[in-house]
Amino acid sequence: MSRRADALFELCDAVLCAEGPVRSLAELSLVGEHRRGHGGLYAGLAHGRLDADRLRRAVLAGPLPRAADGRLVLAVDITCWLRPEAHTTPERILCHTYGRGKDSHMMIPGWPYSVVVALETGRSSWTTPLDIHRLAPGDDAAIVTATQLRRVVTGLITAGHWRPGDPDILIVADAGYDGPRLAFVLRDLPVAVLVRMRSDRVLRRPAPPHTPTTPGRPRRHGGEFVFGDPASWGEPDITAHHDTRLYGPARVRAWNRLHPRLTHRTAWLTHTGTLPIIEGTLIRLEVNRLPSGAIPKPVWLWHSQTDHDPALVNLLWQAFLRRFDIEHTFRMLKQTLGWTNPKIRTPDQADRWTWLVLAAYTQPRLARPLAADLRHPWEKPAEPHHMTPARVRRGFRHLRRQTPCPARAPKPSRPGPGRPPGHRNRRPAHRHDVHTVTATTKKRPQSATPRPRRTG
Template sequence: MMLNEAARVESLAALSRFRTDFYDCLSARADALFELADAVLCSDGPVRSLVELSLVGEHRRGHGSLYAALDRGRLDVGRLRRALSTVPLPRSADGRLVLAVDVTCWLRPDAHTSPERILCHTYGRGKDQHIMIPGWPYSFVVALETGRSSWTAPLDALRLAPGDDLAAVTAAQLREVVERLMTAGHWRSGDPDILIVADAGYDGPRLAWSLRDLPIQILARMRSDRVLRRAAPARVPGTNGRPPRHGSEFIFGDRDSWGEPDVDTETDTRLYGHATAWAWDRLHPRLTRRAAWADAAELPMIEGTVIRLEVDHLPSGAIPKPVWLWWSQVDATAIEVDRMWQAFLRRFDIEHTFRLLKQTLGWTCPKIRDPRAADRWTWLILAVYTQLRLARPLAADLRRPWEEPASPQRLSPARVRRGFRHLRAKTLSPAQAPKPSRPGPGRPPGRRNDQPAPRHDVYTATGLTTAKTSARKPTPKKSANPRPRRTGSGGPGHRSPGLPQNRA
């Protein structure tokens, strides 16, 4: 009992310290921004609009102050990033930090006066179509935890500007995150390498090469139509000519090119039934002098381990497909192979975090014009989520009559948020009470706005265009003799179960 009470006191102290650090990061309109975050934490139900947050009791200011704080407030992003890195972080079963990186979009299709919008790839809208919608894409880095929960620990968020190279921006973002974690003492010499998990939209070998000087390992999913190369065979004595750099092809869609796996494991899982993992050692992509490698003096040989995961069924009932993973280490053992694909399955927790940020905390509900104000609101939401995570051991289960009881370790973020209003009274609240003021005169009656907001085009990969212009662009005709492409199937009549890609 004394240990539980000591743990509660320590959790409450950690929550109060972070709230103080968060307030210190606000350099302009700090009180209004801090109370706006408290309003998100203490409001009943999902956040639907910003103006309704001004009616929450914890927000003691008017709606005009709320919008002015987002528009003209200042937030020290670097200091807040360091504060997020100093809080307690979850670890995997072997004691290592596992980070996940992914991009989610704040869609703004009708915001013609908002600059720096990019066409974002969306899934499942309409009749199962992939549609490009203008918006602001954000790259998130979170720390994953183990156990039967979907909690994550957000560490960084970065809005992708028009013309940014996703791989280069992600590599720089991950480098800064890892360096902050090392400075905060979360990784010391002798600890296991930090594992970074990414989806198929990222170039795993390129990330591993860009971050090769850091104590990290890359685990990335690969598309099922990829082709890798084995190591070059030993040179036969007396052979003339230039020695080959690459060995035979390893074609994901051709079972005959696989050969015998170096590691073969079978595991019974709770959610996916029987899982089978095959691993092949020392496979690398054949790089060419294009795109990121156009100016390279010598093309590197980035070897890794390829893992193919198959499962019997999915919890959703969908037809499973194979999952191909690339790990930046070689000479993997059976225990390491199982550990890697299990770590990849935890990556789906970031999808639940995105869903919570959008549907419950109202991250994408404001109709903000300035992308810098959107960045401030994004960091406020991350601070809100971090406070919920720190309050997790302290929260009471205020469940609905139709909900099942849950232990404090199993409470979801939404259920922790229900009781945060009671915890707020026990923590430090550095925000000062508002000073008495009078409303401004506003625009004189009958006078029109003589300075309309400028309109901005949508950026695409090829340059500037508008949504209407891109819609009128004619589609190129298909060739009469199309180039054959490899498929991810294992041949006629072969059923390859596995895990599909899941997006929030």
Template sequence: MSLLHRDARRESLAQLSSFREEFYASLTARSDVLFELADAVLCGDGPVRSLVGLSLVGEHRRGHGGLYAAVARGRIDTDRLREALASVPLPRAVDGRLVLAVDVTCWLRPAAHTSPERILCHTYGRGKDQHIPVPGWPYSIVCALEAGRSSWTAPLDARRLAPGDDTATVTARQLRDLVERLIAAGQWQPGDPDILIVADAGYDAPRLAFLLRDLPVQVLARMRSDRVMRRSVPARQAHTTGRPPRHGAEFVFGRPDTWGTPDVETLTDTRLYGTALARSWNRLHPKLTHRSSWAAADGTLPIVEGTVIRLDISHLPSGATPKPVWLWWSGTDAAPADTDRLWQAYLRRFDIEHTFRLFKQTLGWT
């Protein structure tokens, strides 16, 4: 039943109240102080500068001694908190599907010499063409993306990467646990469209798709412009001898003469980028080798087929020369509507970057 306009605010407050109760229940030690500390973090004016400064916020009614004791001895039932986050109403795409963005961001800790499990994190933007490794903690974060002109996201999970962790393996385990929680919470039911997972070029998209192949998910990720894919093996001719090949002809991103005719081609007029030309080629796969994340695989490596999409735009708002964007989707036989939906979903992935900026710069959660 839909609420009238004057009652819509009450429904939102009821959902917020229910989540706050679950959050409080997930605090298993020093719960009162930790709960007020969370309120102080959210209600403080400006970025968080120090813990002792939070004790002066009106929502924190205890002294700074109790605050430090709560941080040192407080405990959180993270499994219950994750279940609570998976149960709240989540934003969805136009077709009703959940779209999840995953990325790694680093909390830099250059001066915290006694902090455990620090990793050298590559930082960008500290000078032209300068990539400086700084000790810190990398976190894998998953957010549900909004639809339309909005940069808000719904953070659902965060896990710290330990030294030596394989990002693809840890992320796949994190996504599997999250998707299972979403299904248990009724966020996905049989007959609903598959959950779309969107990632940037730092992820091995075919490996993610292979590790999550038994779940109702699809993987969409950007690929570097120097990648080489393979086509499906053509039908074997009669009376042909010898071992049958496992891979077809090469599809080289940097060589247009290897592309052939695209299976789908669409043109879209956009507000910021002018005309967007999207072309897709079905059933392309990488030629896997026993290296990197596949080094521990036994036997013959799998064939992970998908759809390659190339996006070209007319111009950028900054005036810079636009570069083509290559995407790989774990689905096959994409229709024109699928192609447009996918590259638009990838553009929404950048909303997670706005979330990181909100956490670190606006709120000061560093």
């Protein structure tokens, strides 16, 4: 923090030491750890300066969790800071959200943020946030994600978390990401991509060997592997059965060397030359039940590497299930630390507050072995390494007394006169439109015999 450092530091302490969830910035100015007034608090967010690159390097240099085989597992996802009624706030984008009803989708204006975290092994609600980036209007989410992952992986290698000979870093993503495209862009890094695919996809098998007597050019793609047609699957290369605690019996099947058939459109529109063949391993996971009681659906996973053994396939689908731990981090940032509660106007202030909340979340994560178990009477005792983030934050104020405070004491001052009573504001804030992509008015004629939807 190179500008307004004292105000920003005490604001971070107030977020961690406040009683209960953070509701607003004005309430944080009343916390005992925040010795300045609410004017200094808002001035710190408006005119302060926080070096995100140094903070990112500091987080990457710290201890990171690893999977059972010692590799790093990174998860990437996009979460939104919704601002539906902030008409004077610039750079808002329509964000996809889920409604309360079944299959209810809504588009609400807000700021989308791409977050990269390191996942832990086993059942845990902790993750290690490594980087966060706001998507500006006109940004391509795939390009932003690839640039963000490249920055994080390069920082991990520089910090010594990965050395030649170590297992590749595993990147886990949901169905909203183009896994083959991500693997192709990051092919020069020691990473492997594991992404969930939609159930209407179609992949291709390797092309059969070309014989000299066959006319025409050699085939680039083999037979189809249709997710919705079991007759096209064939015998799997790997079949395994496991008993899980939450999901019951799990059946896993894997097929080796499957690739999508790429065309010069969407993300590959500007690709020069022949389109690549990106082979990988397809995994189908079937479970008996879900914790919510809903009917489980099969999960299709695509891994960017080939020729797996059953032990690695077992590690991959378990790592994908750990990806949902990032939802606990989002809930902690929003509902407990109050990330999306302040009514901040400019995107620069939002980014500054976002990195401040990320730094606040990192401190309880590092203080897990030191925090006391301050539990309610109805809560069960927990070991130091098994306490939830909210319970560790509950005892952080006691740890804060044992650490030095680098913030200087506030100087006495008096507030400015402000606008005289009875005078109207003659400089109203400028209103900004919401950035969105307008749909074309031309509709395609519907066929009398529509074919089932298939995406390659």
